[in-house]
Amino acid sequence: MIEQLSWKVGGQQGEGIESTGEIFSTALNRLGYYLYGYRHFSSRIKGGHTNNKIRVSTKPVRAVADDLDILVAFDQETIDFNFHELRDGGIVIADAKFNPVIPEGKGVALYAVPFTDIATQLGNPLMKNMVAIGATSAVLDLDAAVFESVVVDTFGRKGAQVVEKNMEAIRAGAQYMKEQLDGSTKTMKLAKADGKRRMFMIGNDAIALGAIAGGARFMAAYPITPASEIMEYLIKKLPDFGGAVIQTEDEIAACTMAIGANYAGVRAFTASAGPGLSLMAEAIGLAGMTETPLVVVDTQRGGPSTGLPTKQEQSDLLAMIYGTHGEIPKIVMAPSTVEEAFYDMAEAFNLAEEYQCPVIFLSDLQLSLGKQTVEPLDYDRIEIRRGKLMNGELPPLPDKDNFKRYEITPDGVSPRVLPGTKYGIHHVTGVEHAETGRPSETAANRRAQMEKRMRKLEHIHFPTPVHKQLRHEEPDLLLVGFLSTRGAIEEAMERLEQDGVKVNHAHIRLLHPFPVDDVRPLVEKAKRVVVVEQNATGQLANLLKMNVGHADKIASVLKFDGNPFLPGDVYTKCKELLAQWPPLKISAMM
Structure with missing residues (x-):
């Protein structure tokens, strides 16, 4: 039995890759497993490679896994792009339709399963993703029935016959795969989960839910990746609470509408990504000058300009603090988990009204669109303060x-x-x-x-301006980050500790005004400081040097290729830096 599994499904955008991952992960969530999912997708509606990587564990996880146990492939491109992640002993389950081929020299087993043919025989080739889920269930030694409640929730509105057809496809895929395995030791049976029911949601849904809990009753926004899900969630839910969502003609209108609603006494906000925030800069300055409460969500993505619309980055930090012309008071906050996104979003409205200024709620694509297991939310923690x-x-x-x-x-x-x-x-x-x-x-x-x-x-x-993990009075290394890098940093921290390195961790949740009194003692006590962030210029590291000093002991681990940090990335670069110090002024880029 294994305590943890990394599973990925890939294919062309528009052929059901997302729904495959959604049904697989939701079923395992209902069994009580902890999950963390990250979706790689192209900035177009249909076509181009996409994949969904899901980590399943009996213990909490907050990062994408370094390696891969099972790859489900709907085309050869998926194998070509993702094979390098497979560990020795991993499995590829591929649609036999495209005659899959895997590279030699690695201990990976290939199983060609006729996803499309089986689905077609059952009456609908689109059900090939259900066949793939069934094949996966056989490898995991899971009863196909564990997916039934999810299939009912997903297809129930289309009638009992559709539900039964999809379950038949899952069972057929499972049966075919069992015959292929034929008692093979390649099965990867998961240790039993605790069976507790937990939420499973993306950060954008938590942000939207936090806005409702925090008393927001109006949202004005223009669709943009990766922020659109906030608006889409509230379009469905906010009217139930007497609120409204308006899709505006552009981000300028969205921001000024939110300012007008707040001026009238309604808690209101807008949400966008980097390009939209650039357009909102003048309006944010207006809120600062008129001292009108305003909450703006920035879900960061790759920039500048259109940049990498569907890829991970953390390069808006300094723009969010200093981006408006002139000088205004502004609060910039950055949750590190989906739970924090919910509670912090509700608190953002309190801060905006108490201090009568703009509050920038920072997220990033990994936090906004990555799906995580979430413990039940405590609504009693939410309070409304209007200053x-x-x-x-x-x-x-x-x-x-x-x-x-x-x-x-x-x-x-x-x-x-x-x-x-x-x-x-x-x-x-x-x-x-x-x-x-x-x-x-x-x-x-x-x-x-x-x-x-x-x-x-x-x-x-x-x-809580800083999330702290303090294990040592005088650590060899202090790891610093913000937003979604927390999980990768925490896992790297464990590996470094196993190597005998004394490590503390500080994750900054209030970026402006900078929590100097909380951070300075941590930096002063550490022999070395490594700031882990996803941009090319070390923006958080520069903020740290500007506010706390000690630049001679601060180095950066940077990644800006559009992919999230893996725990192994952070661990490897920290080991390299520790081996090279002194000299101290070193920057390790991914």
């Missing part, structure tokens, strides 16, 4: 005086009212203004208002 929003009747104002919407306060946050509130009239403008909102260009007013706005950054409270 200095003044409800009820205001005291009368002297004649001709306006409400001091931008009043100079010690904490930088001024009282806020909803439009239409009696005695709450004030100007709202993107030019510099006095306390009542009236335009003012005097030097004294400019200093006072700028200092007031920037004072907000001194008072921001974020419950």
Whole structure:
């Protein structure tokens, strides 16, 4: 029996690869296994190679596996692209239709199964993916019946006959594969899972659900990979809570609509990727100047320009902190797991209202679209805090005086009212203004208002700005990362510890204002610091050096080829760096 399995299905985009992985992984999730899935796909609707790699384990996993146990191939290209991942003793299950061939010299077994022919004999060649799932179940020694509830949920609306046909295809695939194996030791029986029911979701669904839980009732957005699923989820769910989603003509309109809704008192947000955030830059500056709460989700992808729309990258960090012209207070946060994405998204709306400023919620493609096992969410942890929003009747104002919407306060946050509130009239403008909102260009007013706005950054409270794994008082190595690299870093950390290296780990969840007081002691106590991130210029490392110092002990492990970090990537590069130090100023690029 094995405790962990890595399984991948691949073929041409549009021939059911995603649904194959979805049915396989959902069934195993319902048995109580922990899963982590990552989908490689092209930036087109149909055609081009795509694959779905799913890691199955009896213990929690948060990263793509280094190697591969089973490869299910619908074409030769899948074998050519992915064969190198297969470990010695791995299995290829391929459609016999294309006469599959595997390279020699590696201990991998090839089983040609007539997926298409079996499906065609059953009445529909499209069911070849069900035949493939059945063949996989035989290798894993799983009863085909474990897939029945998923098949019912997937095809039930099409009628009992369709459900039965798909189950028949699974059983036929399983039977054919059993005959091929014929008692072979090639079976990979998984150790029994705990049977507990857990959620299995992508980060974008968690972000959308967190928005609902956090009181958001309006979303304006323009479709873009890898953010579109947030909008798609809320189109279905938000009306049930009295909310609405508007698909706008572009990202500029989306951001300004969200600003308008927040000004009116509705918790609202928008979501996009790098190109969309570039278009939103001026509007985000408007929210900062008018001190209007605003939440913007940036699901990072490969850039610049159109770049790699369907590939992993973390290159928007500095743009999200410094991208607007001029200077405004801004909060930039970055969850590292799907669970954190849910809770942090709800908290983003509290922070936006409490500090009356834009909150940038950073994600990346791996976190947004990678599917993970998630423990049941605790809705009692969610609270709604609206800061200095003044409800009820205001005291009368002297004649001709306006409400001091931008009043100079010690904490930088001024009282806020909803439009239409009696005695709450004030100007709202993107030019510099006095306390009542009236335009003012005097030097004294400019200093006072700028200092007031920037004072907000001194008072921001974020419950867990850094996720810490501290095993040693004075470690040989401190690993630092943000967003989806957490799982790969944690596994690399375990391997380094086994080699006798003392390792601590800090994953930054609040990127601006930077949590200096939390991070500096960790850097000071470590002999070496390695920052793991997916961009070409070491943006997080530079942020660390700028805020904490100690540049002489900080090095980077960078990857920017569109693929996520594997645990082995981080482990290997850290070993290389440790062997080369000193000298200290080293950067290891993937």
